[in-house]
Amino acid sequence: MTVFYNKTDFTIKVEVLELFVPASFLLYVIMLKNDRGDEMAIRIDGKALAQKMQSELADKVSLLKAEKGVIPGLVVILVGDDPASHIYVRNKERAAEKAGFYSETVRLSADISQEELLAIVDKYNHDDRFHGILVQLPLPAHIDEDSVVLAIDPDKDVDGFHHVNTGRLWSGQPMMVPCTPAGIMKMFEVYGISLEGKNAVVVGRSNIVGKPMAALLLEANATVTSTHSKTCHLSEITHKADILVVAIGKANFITADYVKNGAVVIDVGMNRDADGKLAGDVDFASVEPKASYITPVPGGVGPMTITMLLEQTYEATRRSLDH
Numbered sequence: 542m543t544v545f546y547n548k549t550d551f552t553i554k555v556e557v558l559e560l561f562v563p564a565s566f567l568l569y570v571i572m573l574k575n576d577r578g579d580e581m582a583i584r585i586d587g588k589a590l591a592q593k594m595q596s597e598l599a600d601k602v603s604l605l606k607a608e609k610g611v612i613p614g615l616v617v618i619l620v621g622d623d624p625a626s627h628i629y630v631r632n633k634e635r636a637a638e639k640a641g642f643y644s645e646t647v648r649l650s651a652d653i654s655q656e657e658l659l660a661i662v663d664k665y666n667h668d669d670r671f672h673g674i675l676v677q678l679p680l681p682a683h684i685d686e687d688s689v690v691l692a693i694d695p696d697k698d699v700d701g702f703h704h705v706n707t708g709r710l711w712s713g714q715p716m717m718v719p720c721t722p723a724g725i726m727k728m729f730e731v732y733g734i735s736l737e738g739k740n741a742v743v744v745g746r747s748n749i750v751g752k753p754m755a756a757l758l759l760e761a762n763a764t765v766t767s768t769h770s771k772t773c774h775l776s777e778i779t780h781k782a783d784i785l786v787v788a789i790g791k792a793n794f795i796t797a798d799y800v801k802n803g804a805v806v807i808d809v810g811m812n813r814d815a816d817g818k819l820a821g822d823v824d825f826a827s828v829e830p831k832a833s834y835i836t837p838v839p840g841g842v843g844p845m846t847i848t849m850l851l852e853q854t855y856e857a858t859r860r861s862l863d864h
Contacts, residue, residue, distance in 0.1 A: 581829060581830055582806070582829045582830070582831075582832035582833060582834055582835040583732070583835075584829075584834075584835060584836070584837055584841075585728050585732055585807075585834055585835065585836045585837075586840065586841075587724070587728060587836060587841045587842055587843065587844045587845045588839075588840045588844045590727070590728065590731055590844075590848075591724075591844035591847070591848040592844075594727075595640055595848055595851065598640050598848075598852060599639065599640045599641050601855060602640055602641040602642065602855065603641060605855075605858065605859070606641070609862060611858060611862065612641065612642065612643045613641075613642045613643065613672055613673070613851075613854050613857075613858040614642065614643040614644070614645075614671040614672050614673070614858070615633075615637050615642050615643070615644050615645075615671065615672070615673040615674075615675065615851075615854045616644075616645045616646070616647065616665050616668075616671045616673070616675070617630055617633055617634070617644075617645075617646045617647070617676075617677060618646075618649065618658075618661060618662065618674070618675070618676045618677065619646060619647065619648050619677045620650075620651060620653060620658065620676075620677070620681060620684070621649075621650075621651035621680070621681050622651060623679065626677050626678075626679075629677070630646060630677055633675075633847055633850065636847050636848070636851060637854075640851055642851065642854065643670060643671075645671070647661060651681050652681075653684075655683070655684045655685060655688065655689070658676075658680075658684060658689060659689065659692050662674065662676065662689065662692045662693055663692065665697075666693065666694040666697065669861075671697065672697060672854055672857040672858040672861055673697055673699035673853065673854035673857055674693050674698065674699065675699055675700050676689055676690065676693065676700075690702045691703060691704060695717070696857060696860070697857060698717050699717060699720075699850055699853045699854050699857060700717070700720065700850070701717040701720065701723075701853070702719065702748065702749070703717070706718070707748075707753075710753055710757070711756050713760055715757075715760070717853055718757070718849075718853070719748075719750065719753040720845075720847070720849040720850045720853065721749065721750050721788075721809060721842060721845075721846045721849075722753045723757075723849040723852075723853070724842060724845025724846050724848060724849045725754065725757075725786065725807055725809075725842060725845070726757050726761070727845060727848075727849065728807075728836070728842075728845060729761075729805075732834060734805055734834060736758060736761040736762065736763045736784065737761065737762040737763065738762065738763070738764070739763045739764070739783040739784050740763070740764050740766070740781055740782055740783045740784070741758045741763040741764065741766070741782060741784035741785075741786070742765075742766045742768060742778055742779050742781070742782035742784070742785050742786070743755045743758070743765065743766070743767050743768065743786045743788070744768050744769075744779065744787045744788065744789055744795070744822075745768075745769065745786075745787065745788035745789045745809075746767055746768075747788065750786075750809055751767065751769070751788055752767070754786050754788070755767045758784070758786075763784060766782075775799070776798055776799045779795070779799040779800065780798075780799060780800065780801050781801065782800075782801065782804055783804060783805065784804070784805045784807075785799075785800060785804050785805065785806050785807065786809065787806070787807065787808055787809060787810060787821075787822040787823055788810065788822065789810065789822050790810060790812060790822065791810070791812065791822055792810070792812035792813065792815075792820040792821070792822070793814060793820050793821070793822070793823070793824040793825075794810075794822050794823075794824075795822055795823040795824060795828065796824045796827050796828065797824070797830075797831055799828075800828050800831050800832060801831070802831050803831075803832070803833045804831065804832055804833065805832065805833055805835075806823055806828055806834070806836070807835075807836050807841075807842065808821035808825070808835070808836050808837075808838050808841060808842065809821075809842050810822030810823070811838060811839070811843065819839060820838060821836075821837075821838030823835070823838075825837060
């Protein structure tokens with residue numbers, strides 16, 4: 542639903558916009574006018590999209606069970622007592638259960654040895670009930686994360702962090718893709734945001750978001766600039782972006798001065814500001830009036846991450862039937 546407000550005669554015109562996408566997602570969008578009469582950004586509702594996709598996924602899981610007698614299985618391995626990790630894992634458990642998955646969470650003490658953890662991963666590599674294995678990061682300091690990630694069967698690596706899956710992504714043949722960038726690409730698709738030929742800037746170069754995001758944008762024929770903590774004159778670079786993806790973990794870092802009019806702004810950050818309030822990496826209040834599309838925090842990118850984790854577990858299950 543697009544709402545146009547005419548300040549002159551105080552009339553409101555309402556239009557309903559239906560986007561035809563694979564998920565048959567009926568998108569309702571509200572565009573408001575600010576005091577200058579400019580169109581403000583369309584807020585990308587990741588929560589609504591995630592709910593729609595998870596509902597459709599539950600239907601696919603039911604059909605798979607009826608036709609093949611197979612239920613997607615996901616195991617999450619959680620080491621230690623990191624509060625944020627525990628919250629995230631609980632959300633994954635709820636979503637998996639709601640979608641009809643067979644789900645298991647292995648909770649381990651923070652003092653577990655690397656050898657013991659690797660043995661547990663190997664056990665699930667050979668357990669046919671499970672099609673997806675996720676080791677929740679970060680791990681305790683005495684455990685080498687890379688060694689653990691590489692111990693996961695690439696065909697069950699639903700986080701997409703194994704070097705085999707990284708290579709597949711950068712060679713243009715993605716199979717398991719890191720879930721946050723995958724969710725962002727789905728939002729672009731559903732909201733009809735064209736990427737081909739656009740200038741895309743990714744702020745942040747982590748293996749979890751920044752690097753795979755750049756690879757996916759390249760594959761979509763965008764012209765991509767990857768920036769990081771050593772980048773000089775960052776605002777000059779971001780101000781040229783048609784598509785701006787920010788994932789740096791700094792509350793309200795990107796302000797209006799960094800953003801050109803009409804840019805699509807994707808905020809991956811999840812932080813606490815000086816007052817203890819939840820905040821993204823983008824200063825939403827100042828940037829929203831300049832953007833054409835923007836993701837809020839919360840309710841933007843976050844819900845899509847878990848959704849894509851479930852989608853990739855489902856797809857891994859389908860592929861396992863061909864083996």
